[in-house]
Amino acid sequence: MAAGTALEAMNMSTAEEVAAEEYSAVVTKHRSQIFRFLLSSTRDPELSESLTQECFLKAHRNWKSFRGESSAMTWLMRIAINLQKDHWRNRRLQFWRQTQTHAVNLEEASEWLPSGERSAEQRLLAKERVRQVSEAVQGLSERQRTVFLLRYVEEMELSEIARSTGLNEGTVKAHLSRALAKVRERLGGRR
């Protein structure tokens, strides 16, 4: 009887160790991607770092309840999207509070372009294009922006986006289509 209990305890301890190792691997694999989504969405590095930490803290607390029905990335992205929503909602509610923001302006954000093998003129044009798209993205509604960033920055499939946002695929397509139209309009207005 006692031997059985000891064996059970040992098995539980081993299971916990395995879960911890799995979680650790998930963090290593997806942390930068979650941070990237939050950064592109908020344009605030400090806030993104803070929300990323919160996201993984929540994931850690609920890791046992994660059944692997969706991919870990989709699950984490869903947590990140909800955290981001909560953040904006709280900021709107607490508009009277002095909220410190470290959001980077669009000019600065468009500076980040890999040099590649482009001429100076091409780089300038590319920078301008990035600035235009960034401006258009900032003008999108929260849901359109989330869907757009997941599709064109994270390159997620529509089904994955639907699972991450909790929307159905048709709605995702509609948001994406509207978002693209606005970006196209912005780019068209340049010429």
Place this chain on the structure above:
Amino acid sequence: MSFGNKDRAESEVRNVGSVDRVAEEASELQRALTDFRLSVRAWSEAEFNSPRTVVEPVRRGAWRLAAGWALGCLLIAGSVSGGIVHKHHQDQMKIAQTRMIEQRRLAAEERARQEEEDLLAKVDGDVSREVPSAMEPLAQLMAEDESQ
């Protein structure tokens, strides 16, 4: 070439031009989206790998806490010292009252003693005045004896 063929050819040219323009726009959009993705990824990579300084959150309520403590201490000290002062004052009043009562008692005693002395003196005076008249017959006898 007939007029009909010419019109068809012009229409085809227009269509091709339109298709080209749409294709160019699509290509432009594609390039813009790619540049945007690359830019965000490069920026994120740089920010993700940059060292961060951990800023200890400033406790905005710290001064309030300190002020609260100070006020609390002040109130306690005030009430304690107030109590002591009140007690001291009461003691002083008691002493003063006791002194006053004692003084009144002494004064009353003095007055009573004085009254008693006055009464005795009066009695003595009365007695000294009446004795000669009481002794009058004896004095007359003595006077008669002397004349004889």
